[in-house]
Amino acid sequence: MKPRIAFAWCASCGGCEEAVVDLDEVLLDVVNAVDIVFWPVALDFKLKDLEAMPDGWIFASFINGAIRNSDQRDMAELLRAKSRVVVAFGACAQLGGVPGLANLFDAKSIIAEAYDDGGTPQRLYRDDGHTLTLPEFFDSVAALDRAIDVDYYVPGCPPTPNLIRDAVKALLAAELPHKGSILAPDKSLCEQCPRKDTRPEKLLVKEFKRVHQMLVDGQTCLLAQGLACLGSATRGGCDARCIRGNMPCTGCFGPTSRVRDFGAKALSGIASVADGNDEGSIAEAMKALPDPAGTFYRYSLPSSLLTRGHME
């Protein structure tokens, strides 16, 4: 009997589903090793199929995306009941992800902005004898483990092929990893960076820059070039894909086990190398960082210590 696997998609962009398909030949190994019993985005399963399964019948559910509305919470709860193991798959499920930046605003203003104050959607529609109930839009976006008990985490936006392969391997091994494990190395990206040796011992940045403002050298440490590369605060295991593509790390793998709040730690690391000992020169060096919350909490605002911004 092959282990039964399910995939589902909550508040996310679909990139995590894409990442599974992108496994190429690795996907064939995975598919051969397991029995996929639910995967709405790729295979024809309905909600009632899932509801009909006995509790604990699925071996592992891979859930990507954050929890933004009641529909996603219900799906997460249903999969939790049907599965022995739940894996938070990707940055949104693990930390809240990019959709989590909506926590800088309150739900009311988000709806007003999206619908231009014209026609806020009603939750209940009746038409021609039919009724339709829209899911409830919560005040805040939350990571998956705020909604349900999560056994393992696979980080990344999206998780990289090698990481997925290793995660599946770890789950299919005779002995399961410790509950709560993040299935990635517990080392910072800097330690695995191909440009590690070009990072100066004492690093100071005169003026931070953004990638479109400069010609980025393909060999040297990106932070030394003045880009706010978050590799020092970010968990490794991504094969430094962005760095190899000459782009700075934006922190999608989240923190290592020693850090509670990713954004605070990443900000701390970047700010302390700004070259300047007085307010004026420091402000000048950091001019190209106009949006610290968006830069440092890009993937993790809902799982930060404050979890969200001010609410009216």
Add this chain to the structure above:
Amino acid sequence: MPDAFEPKIVAFFCNWCTYLAADLAGTSRLKYAPNVRTVRVMCSGRVDPQFVLEAFAQGADGVLIGGCHPGDCHYQEGNYKALRRYELFRRMLNQMGIEDDRIRLEWISAAEGERVKTVVNDMVEKLRALGPRAPLRHKEVA
């Protein structure tokens, strides 16, 4: 009559300057607002922004960081690092809805007991004007 609002301030004072200044304020029997809870750290550069967030998350109304004057850091440049973080961190806190008056960085030398008194009193006054931090009542998941 409802009790007057008493702001809670968490203060991180460096071991070499500001903590000694607070000590001096005490031995000099200076009187200042009792709203501050002091945490001694070895250096203002040791104040991880996570400490500040944790204080706010646990209900602090304001956070005060005290270090040595520029050039006087026991570890050469810890206070400069604190200043650099403070500049960026304050902007991020603003985005999270935490006003400028709730976070403050001050250079106070070991001889400036009087300054501890003025800074704490001034901060308490400003926080009183701002009022308590709105409790977070938001609905997520459940």
